[in-house]
Amino acid sequence: MDVNEYVLSAGRSVLDMVEREWQPLSPGELEQRLDQAVEEILEADLIAKLKTQPPPPPPPPPPICVQLLQSQANVQPQVLQTTTSSSSPEDEVPAPRELLDTVDGAAVKYITDMLQSSKSRARMAGRARLSLSHTVLLSLTLLSERISYRSVSRRFHLEKGNIHRIFFSFCERINTLEERHIRWPVGKEAVEALFPLCSREKEQEEQEGVPQVLGVLGHTRIPIRLPIGKYDVESTVPEVKRMKKEAHPDSWLNLELTCDRKGRFLHCRISKGSDVDRGVALRDKLKQHPELMPSSSCLVARAGYPLTAHILTSYSESHGPREELFNQTxxxxxxxxxxxxxxxRARFQRLRYLDIGNYDRARAVVLTACVLHNVFLDMGQVVQGEVEKEVAIIQEGETEVDEEGVHRRNVISDLLFKNVDSGST
Structure with missing residues (x-):
């Protein structure tokens, strides 16, 4: 084959390739392409119109009789579902986005993870295909807001009785975590928690006999409903005024607390209002286990608590400037x-008045709030409440004292007074 034939063959190959790549579409292919383009244009135009139009109004509610029939038909399956524990996690209803936006989502996730990692992983009663995060959200709503179960029922679209079971099941689970989150510091942790008794650091350094403080001991009262009566949860009358007018001592709970300088609870004891043994259990525990108190440390408390070597209380009757200075310190x-x-109280508004006539359940709610108080502190979330004068603890007369406690308080008050007296001369 000569050169001309090679050139002719190459030219034909190029021509075949050009014809294959640039050959016009057949009439059928062209019609199909045009139909597809028109459909795409119409679809885009329809979507644009739908985005600009307002949402359609909701359908009118059915007649009352139909609503009653529907509610009766829906309640029974829901109650049956709460008695079973075989539902898989993928069947659970997640917390709605609009509800999560009303509270701190980080708190819901933190507490949800905390419950999932706890030893007790049994499904909580009454959840009715409710996710754990949804359960936490619902329970935090009941604790944080002073709203009725009926209002929560409308907000979460759940039956009122089911919400009751969900909430108390949540409280029971949180109560099992008490020892993990309300802990008495020991060892190095206790030493690091100590802070000066006197705010004037120079005075503290100059006086070897003045102890450091591990915690502050005190109490508050949580009003509750007695079985014989019921207060109005929406009333604006201060709870404390109603509590003082109530003759029955068990119309409130005594909440005894010990907190460190950061406000974290180290000790929590909840008892009926008729329980007058204030601080006795803690006094006995410290006496049996003195290692719980670091060397040269103490708790401080108002008058009305036992005066011991570990618990220093204010003088119930001031006899002079020495006692007054100690009380001021x-x-x-x-x-x-x-x-x-x-x-x-500011974070958990329900504690301002518990509309619960059952002591055990009321106690479970209060303990849940105390545990979660420390949990939120661990998260770095602090709700600053206003100290109300009418809620402040009123000093009472001394109850129980021991000789060692009296001697230690007198020695410390003498040291504080001598230091102030020497500084003024």
């Missing part, structure tokens, strides 16, 4: 506890 620390209680 302790009073600086009592504000720590008062503020912690105010923060607890």
């Amino acid at each position: 302790l009073e600086e620390h009592f504000h720590i506890l008062d503020q912690a209680v105010a923060n607890l």
Whole structure:
């Protein structure tokens, strides 16, 4: 084959390739392409119109009789579902986005993860295909807001009785975490928690006999409903005024607390209002386990608590400037506890008045709030409450004293007074 034939063959190959790539579409292919383009244009135009139009109004509600029939038809399957525990996690209804936006989503996730990692992983009663995060959200709503179960029922679209079971099941689960989150510091942790008794650091350094403080001991009262009566949860009358007018002592719970300088609860004891043994259980525990108190440390408390070597209380009757100075020194620390209680009430509004006539359930709710108080502190979330004067603890007369406690208080008050006296001369 000569050169001309090679050139002719190459030219034909190029021509075939050009014809294959640039050959016009057949009439059928062209019609199909045009139909597809028109459909795409019409679809885009329809979507654009739908985005600009307002949403259609909701359909009118059915007649009352139909609503009653529907509610009766829906309640029975829901109750049956709460008695079973075989539902798989993928069947659970997640928390609605609009509800999560009303509270701190980080708190819901933190507490949800905390419950999932706890030893007790049994499904909570009454959840009715409700996710754990949804359960936490619902329970935090009931604790944080003073709203009725009926209002929560409308908000979460759940049957009222089911919400009741969900909430108390949540409280029971949180109560099992008490020892993990309300802990008495020991060892190095206790030493690091100590803070000066006197705010004037120079005076503290100059006096070896003045102890450091591990915590502040005190109490508050949580009004509750007696089985014989019921208060109005929406009433604006201060709960404390109603509590004082109530003759029955069990119309409130005594919440005894010990907190550190950051307001974290180290000790929590909940008892009926008729329980007058204030601080006795803690006194006995410290006496049996003195290692719980670091060397040269103490708790401070208002008058009305036992005066011991571990618990220093204010003088119930001031006899002179020495006693007044000691009381003023302790009073600086009592504000720590008062503020912690105010923060607890501010975050958990339901504690202002518990519309619960059952002592065990009321106690479970209060303990849940105390545990979650520390949990939120661990998260770095603090709700600053206002200390109300009418809620402040009123000093009472001394109850129980021991000789060692009397001697230690007198020695410390003498040291504080001598230091102030020497500084003024």
